[in-house]
Amino acid sequence: MKRDSRLSGVLHILLHMAQQPGPFTSETLAKAMDTNPVVIRRVMAGLRELGYVRSEKGHGGGWTLACDLSKVTLRDVYAALGSPALLAMRNRTEAPGCLVEQAVNAALDQAFHDAEALLLSRLGEVTLAMLGEDLRKRLGSRKIHDISAHRA
């Protein structure tokens, strides 16, 4: 299964933006993420709708943070992406007529549901501010990492 890296990617972007004053163009962010500006706009669109970031057109335009980083959790960011599927597995058939399949689904659904709930709960415990704090520790005495000098 082709796995989704949008959450990872958008968090990377947000954290970079928190390190320097904006605004950042999609072009700049795309170079740092080694991807395409349109991809950036795509994943940022959901965040904009929820008011976590703002975008401005024209000269001097680009993306800026527009939220209290201590109030936004990774779960919020996940939701801003449209809450894509969390698990790589699914039931063969939902609402099957076959009792055998119903029994299988019931067992799997419970396990799936518990795992999803835990994952969402964990994501809900971490704020963007906490991520930034962790980053500061990792940076240590080092100079602030400039996004334009980004290497994956």
Next chain:
Amino acid sequence: MKRDSRLSGVLHILLHMAQQPGPFTSETLAKAMDTNPVVIRRVMAGLRELGYVRSEKGHGGGWTLACDLSKVTLRDVYAALGSPALLAMRNRTEAPGCLVEQAVNAALDQAFHDAEALLLSRLGEVTLAMLGEDLRKRLGSRKIHDISAHRA
């Protein structure tokens, strides 16, 4: 992301096999699962290697259960499929040089790891025998469901 339904599918097969004496040809099972015999052979191959089922060629051949259903858990079956990815999300980059990405990965990895561990643990708690027991309850007074009359 295209999600994997092999675990669901193979459990369905095993539970059907537990309801009637075998052997079952891939052809029969494929019809019941509304798929192709080769797909059946493919998912059953891992189970055969672990000794959970046996296959015989030629006249009167096919698949038979070869394990104690109370000893095999859903986790074992999952492992027999080759332990495919559990989560639909992944990190953009593993072992990144960028400290920002390291911070993001660290946060996500912990959440991902916890969710995977819980899922595996839940799967490990359920045996095929327990699934069969649940099925019997669902069947109630009804006659045993013949696989040849299968409807999804």
Next chain:
DNA sequence: TTTCATGTAACTTTGTATGTTACATCTCTG
């Protein structure tokens, strides 16, 4: 009015599960 930026639709590429075809191999039956 030109330049620089986002917004977005449409299309292409890529990776993976799933489906299909073809054929080799084995085993029972007659």
Next chain:
DNA sequence: CAGAGATGTAACATACAAAGTTACATGAAA
């Protein structure tokens, strides 16, 4: 032994979603 019925498996085809790309409309600043 010959033929039919089964699995084993490689090779290829299809379906689908994420990711990448192209093209162009729109808006804002110089």
